[in-house]
Amino acid sequence: MFSLKPRLRLSVLRKAVPIRCYSTEQRLNHVRIVEVGARDGLQNEKKSIPLETKIQLIERLAKTGVTTIEAGSFVPAKWVPQMASTSEILQHIIKSPPKAQNEIAYNYLVPNVKGLENLIKVMEAEGASAQIPGTAEKPPITTEVSLFAAATEAFSKANTNCSIAESLERVRPIVDLAKAKNIRVRGYVSVALGCPYEGPDVPPSKVAEITATLLEMGADEVSVADTTGMGTAPRTLELLRTLSAAGIANNDIALHFHDTYGQALVNTMIALEHGIRTFDSSVGGLGGCPYSKGATGNVATEDLVYTLSSLGMHTGINLEEMCRIGAWISKEIGRAHDSRAGKAILSRLQEQETGSSCSKP
Numbered sequence: 001m002f003s004l005k006p007r008l009r010l011s012v013l014r015k016a017v018p019i020r021c022y023s024t025e026q027r028l029n030h031v032r033i034v035e036v037g038a039r040d041g042l043q044n045e046k047k048s049i050p051l052e053t054k055i056q057l058i059e060r061l062a063k064t065g066v067t068t069i070e071a072g073s074f075v076p077a078k079w080v081p082q083m084a085s086t087s088e089i090l091q092h093i094i095k096s097p098p099k100a101q102n103e104i105a106y107n108y109l110v111p112n113v114k115g116l117e118n119l120i121k122v123m124e125a126e127g128a129s130a131q132i133p134g135t136a137e138k139p140p141i142t143t144e145v146s147l148f149a150a151a152t153e154a155f156s157k158a159n160t161n162c163s164i165a166e167s168l169e170r171v172r173p174i175v176d177l178a179k180a181k182n183i184r185v186r187g188y189v190s191v192a193l194g195c196p197y198e199g200p201d202v203p204p205s206k207v208a209e210i211t212a213t214l215l216e217m218g219a220d221e222v223s224v225a226d227t228t229g230m231g232t233a234p235r236t237l238e239l240l241r242t243l244s245a246a247g248i249a250n251n252d253i254a255l256h257f258h259d260t261y262g263q264a265l266v267n268t269m270i271a272l273e274h275g276i277r278t279f280d281s282s283v284g285g286l287g288g289c290p291y292s293k294g295a296t297g298n299v300a301t302e303d304l305v306y307t308l309s310s311l312g313m314h315t316g317i318n319l320e321e322m323c324r325i326g327a328w329i330s331k332e333i334g335r336a337h338d339s340r341a342g343k344a345i346l347s348r349l350q351e352q353e354t355g356s357s358c359s360k361p
Contacts, residue, residue, distance in 0.1 A: 030314045032068070032278045033305070034223070034254060035061055036298060037329070039070035039109060041286025043082050045333055051085040053332050055092055058106075060325045061283065062098035065316040070146070071106040074115035087122050090143070094126045097138045102316070105142040107186060111160070113173050116145060120181060130183045146223075147174050148188035149214065151207045154197035155190060155227075168213055175218045187214035187222040188256070193239060193267075194230025204235075204242035211253065212246055222253050223280055226267065229260025236267040240274045254278035257299045259285065264299035265307050272311070279304060284326030285338030300339035302326055307341075320345060 038058050042049055054072075061069055071093065072086030086108060093106055110116040123129070123143065134140035149167050150156035156164045171187075178185045192207045194200040211222045224239070231239075243253065255271050257264035257279070268279060281304045287297035305319050323342040330337040337343055 029312060030277065030316075031272075031308050032254075033066060033301065033315055033317060034068040034070065034107075034278065034280045035066045035283060035301060036070040036256075036280050037061070037283040037286045037301070039072055039083070039107075040280075040298060041282040041284070042333070043073060043080050044287070045082055045335075047334060049082060049333055051088055053329075054085065054089060057283075057325070057329050058089070058093070059098040060321075060328070062100040062104055064318045064321050064325070065102060066104070067102060067316070068105045068107060068144075071108060073109035073111075074118050075109065075111050079111075087118065090119065090122050091126060093141065094123070094128045094132065094143075097132065097141050099137075100139055103134070103140045103142070105144050105184070107144040107146050110145045110147055110174060112170060113177060116174050116177055116183075119143075119145065120177075130181060142184065144184040144186060145174070145178055146186040146188060147171050147219075148190055149210050150190045151192045151202050151210060152195040152198045155195050158197065159190065164210065168210070168217075171214070172217055179218055185219045187211075187219040189214070189222060189224050190227045192224045192231075193226040193235055194228040196228055200230045200235070204239040205246075207239060208242050208246040208248065211243060211248055215248065215252055221278070223256045223278075224253055225256035225280075226258055226264075227256075229258035229263065231257065231267050232263055233266050233270050236270045237274070240271060240276070244274075250275040251277065254280060256280040258287070258297065259299045265303060268299070268304065268307065272313070283322060283339075284330045284342065286329070286335075297338055300326065300342060302339040302342035302345070305341075306345075320349065323349075 038054060058069060058071055072089045073080060073083040074086055075083055077084035108119055110119060130143045132141050149171060150159055150164060153164055156162065156167055160167050175185050189207055189210050191202060193202060195202055207224060211224060214222050255276055257267050280298060281301040282298035283301045285297040285300035302319065302323050305315050305317050305322060308315055323345045326339050326342040327337050327346055
């Protein structure tokens with residue numbers, strides 16, 4: 001059984017480092033959104049998506065005010081065919097950084113050291129470092145990586161063909177190499193609030209143990225993911241309290257909610273009250289999980305931004321433009337636009353435009 005006492009050392013160790021706190025009202029009301037549509041949102045689509053469409057999606061997203069975009073995944077094409085063009089995406093972003101008004105971090109999933117080595121090869125071939133200075137026309141960009149572990153043994157074996165302990169040992173050299181190259185690392189803990197094989201009762205203590213281990217290895221942030229969308233308000237609160245009791249700071253974690261059972265925004269509200277200020281979302285509600293039948297996409301970015309705005313929270317994201325992107329990419333890949341706020345806002349905008357054109361002489 002996992003004991004919280006050893007993990008309390010994490011908070012002690014981190015006292016030597018300035019704690020990233022939100023000391024002003026503006027920062028207290030700021031929520032950082034990690035846009036995952038271009039990677040997590042597209043990776044499970046059956047129909048092959050052209051490279052040009054993926055690049056156009058990223059370039060459109062860059063203009064909305066988001067500060068972090070998942071751009072691709074350095075996984076073998078036989079595993080995830082949709083991500084086979086990730087090297088080309090990285091090359092394009094390095095050579096022609098998307099236009100934006102703010103600095104953007106582009107994140108790439110790496111399942112193993114080989115994946116990270118392939119990313120580094122592309123960067124070195126282009127003569128680029130992890131941080132690329134901006135110009136008068138374009139802001140700075142950063143290349144980041146993410147890696148993953150699972151909160152249950154069954155999901156770990158299905159997703160990575162190894163146990164949780166083995167997967168964490170595989171992660172360690174990824175973190176070491178990334179740090180040697182000055183690349184920021186983001187960890188993921190999958191099925192934190194429900195597993196397709198072991199059910200909804202995933203022990204919060206196990207999630208806390210894995211999260212703490214990733215942070216102690218050197219991960220800069222860990223996204224705790226409700227991959228199946230089984231999370232409910234009470235269990236989300238229990239998980240957050242367990243993470244806090246383990247000495248894990250709110251600003252070291254993000255939350256990643258899927259909306260399978262319509263609970264993503266409810267769980268977001270619980271997390272906001274607990275003090276979490278970083279959330280993952282996908283434009284148009286794109287996404288799913290190949291290892292979890294019936295799991296729908298991530299919470300839609302449009303819905304999340306609309307909800308946060310209604311609470312007086314600041315994201316820096318242009319909601320109307322995000323709604324247009326959601327409708328566009330959904331049409332491009334031939335699927336339904338799954339954002340309720342997105343559809344409603346676009347309908348209102350269309351009515352306004354129609355009314356305006358009708359009033360002209």
